[in-house]
Amino acid sequence: MFENRRRVLRSIGAFAATGIAGASGNAFATLSSPDAKGQKLAAKTNPQFVALDKPTAFKDITSYNNFYEFGTDKGDPAEHAGTLRPRPWKVSVEGAIKNPKVYDIDDLLKLAPLEERVYRLRCVEGWSMVIPWIGVSLSELIKRAEPTGNAKYVQFITLADPSQMPGLSTPILEWPYSEGLRMDEAMNPLTLLTVGLYGEVLPNQNGAPVRVIVPWKYGFKSAKSLVKIRFVEKQPPTSWNLYAPSEYGFYSNVNPGVDHPRWSQATERRIGEDGFFAPKRKTLMFNGYGDQVASLYQGMDLKKNF
Ligand code: MTE
Secondary structure (H helix, E strand, O other): OOOHHHHHHHHOOOOOOOOOOOOOOOOOOOOOOOOOOOOEEEEEEEEEEEOOOOOOHHHHHHOOOOEEEEEEEEOHHHHHHHHHHOOOOEEEEEEOOOOOOOEEEHHHHHOOOOOEEEEEEOOOOOEEEEEEEEEEEEOOOOOOOEEOOOOOEEEEEEEEEEOOOHHOOOOOOOOOOOOEEEHHHHHOOOEEEEEEEEEOOHHHHHOOOOEEOOOOOOOHHHHOOEEEEEOOOOOOOOHHHHOOOOOOOOEOOOOOOOOOOOEOOOOOEEEOOOOOOOEEOOOOOHHHHHHHHHHHHHOOOOOOOO
């Protein structure tokens, strides 16, 4: 059904209602139940942001995850993230801005009409997926926050509650999980404040109730289960960079020309295509989003700023 809908949308090229969550035309979701798990989320497909690759199966997207707060195996988040409580949930928007605000998650959902966007996500480990996300451009939130001249970077801070996240007892990464973007990266229309996928609220293992998706960067930049969005003057510390600075740079742009010190980044395995004869795919510069983002890095040495 999802495939058919996409094909129709592509052929008419229209900004049409998705239909998955009912054709009410109401893009604002009201999630009254304390446990929003599996709840449908209405959104309109934004055809400007629809990758033409076949979307990865829902089952794969929700069972092959990285979310170290729930364990390091790919199956751990699906198995253990049932303890995460995505309602009630607050997100503090703070720092070098004129309008600091603590959003209730349900108000965050009403920031702007929700859009469905099909993005490729490429993990630094060498696998990728194609996911129909639901969210709004992070720029919608940033505009309302009114950053001051001191806001040069945005830091994303994740929940770190041991009562909900069993993986926190293992000190693999520095908790809370932290990531960051330069201000112009955060303002790029591609950067998605994400609240759902495949027509429903984000499953816990995918970062409920709200995460960021930065499709031209390795997956670890796309921090899950956000509780703070902080505007800062200096480049913020990030969990993976603290863990291994020579392996995980701040920029982490998908770049087949810069190998990870321990493996090549030239190709990737698309999850769901892993039969014996399935060829690996060539990894694309900026994960294929160069037209939209290459200008952000003009004049920068991307081997040094990896
Ligand atoms: N966010 C948090 N809070 N904790 C994590 O361990 N892992 C990152 C990123 N966001 C991670 C996180 C990594 S390494 C990847 S590849 C993506 O989430 C995976 O997102 P997915 O499981 O929805 O595919």
